[in-house]
Amino acid sequence: MVIVSAIFWGVSGTFAQFLFEEKAINPAWLVCWRLLLGGVILLVFSLSRSEKDTFQIWRKPTDIIQIFLFSLLGMVAVQFTYFYSISLSNAATATVLQYLGPLIVVAFFAVKNRRWPIPVEYIALGLALAGTFLLVTHGSFDSLVISSEAFVWGLLSAVSLAFYTIYPADLLRKFAPAAVTGWAMFLGGLMMVPIMKPWEIQGVWDLETFLAFGYIILFGTVLAFYLFLSSVSIIGATYASLLCSVEPLAAAGTAVVWLGVYFGLMDWIGMLFILITVILLTINSKQKTPKASSTNPVPQYNNKNSDRNPDS
Numbered sequence: 001m002v003i004v005s006a007i008f009w010g011v012s013g014t015f016a017q018f019l020f021e022e023k024a025i026n027p028a029w030l031v032c033w034r035l036l037l038g039g040v041i042l043l044v045f046s047l048s049r050s051e052k053d054t055f056q057i058w059r060k061p062t063d064i065i066q067i068f069l070f071s072l073l074g075m076v077a078v079q080f081t082y083f084y085s086i087s088l089s090n091a092a093t094a095t096v097l098q099y100l101g102p103l104i105v106v107a108f109f110a111v112k113n114r115r116w117p118i119p120v121e122y123i124a125l126g127l128a129l130a131g132t133f134l135l136v137t138h139g140s141f142d143s144l145v146i147s148s149e150a151f152v153w154g155l156l157s158a159v160s161l162a163f164y165t166i167y168p169a170d171l172l173r174k175f176a177p178a179a180v181t182g183w184a185m186f187l188g189g190l191m192m193v194p195i196m197k198p199w200e201i202q203g204v205w206d207l208e209t210f211l212a213f214g215y216i217i218l219f220g221t222v223l224a225f226y227l228f229l230s231s232v233s234i235i236g237a238t239y240a241s242l243l244c245s246v247e248p249l250a251a252a253g254t255a256v257v258w259l260g261v262y263f264g265l266m267d268w269i270g271m272l273f274i275l276i277t278v279i280l281l282t283i284n285s286k287q288k289t290p291k292a293s294s295t296n297p298v299p300q301y302n303n304k305n306s307d308r309n310p311d312s
Helices: 002-022 027-049 051-058 061-088 091-098 101-112 119-137 148-166 169-174 177-196 207-235 237-243 246-258 265-288
Strands: none
Touching: 002 027, 002 061, 002 091, 002 207, 002 246, 027 051, 027 061, 027 177, 027 207, 051 061, 051 177, 061 091, 061 148, 061 169, 061 177, 091 148, 091 246, 091 265, 101 119, 101 148, 101 265, 119 265, 169 177, 177 207, 246 265
16 A cells, blocks of 8 residues: 555656646646645545544644644645646656655754764765765766756755654644644645635646546545555554655656656666665664554554554
8 A cells, every 4th residue: 555655646746747848737736726625535534534533633722833834834835845846857856856855854853852863874864965966967066967946946845845744743643644634735725725826727728637637636645645544554654654765766667658758877876875765764763663563553643533643
């Protein structure tokens, strides 16, 4: 399930690139619709499982503030920066750059906990920097193979992913993840409505556009999240995060085969270095975490009927 969800996410990036390049769809407009529709579907799913849990998040002012901040600085930011980075470069490059996010998470906790990184984290840092250098320069110090704007937005996507990973921990300890994610998506979409005016149809709409749009909403958003969430309750967050490393490969493979995006030797080596970074950080995280029992691989929420915590 987790491998399928990662592939869904990766392929949705390629579909987004197709809509931007071939159908003249605005990235922010697409994000607005993705958040609104994905949020509604997840909230309906949450209601079908436990109506009471879905609205508990609105009882305390601190929880309300947190969900709004997570929605704007996490959900909206990570989706918009990723899609906009795709529009400036391609799905493969944007996805790999976003996978620098786990390194930012490690740096954040190193500063927060006032400890120096351990050797494996230094190795991960070196690999991430080397991989990024190869990906954006092909080994040349003279020029970038992608625009500086695409590179900056790719880094912003990684920062947004780090915030998205770290910030909702408190919310996810108290509420079902489907409810947290559903409200964050829906609120984010509502915030974008006055600016993007989703009722004003953009681009060229034909059968291909509808199919790509439908895939991004259904497979790349709703099913991907649901499958990932379900897999975590079975194999635990660490293994799930590790297996999600196939997402950049899915994005690169479909972009190269379907859209004809050129991905040379230096690009593949750069991607490999960044994927090794994610693997090293994930293995290191598991070694520092006490083993969970086989019957309960990840912590439970306060509510006995809610889903298990997917962790970061």
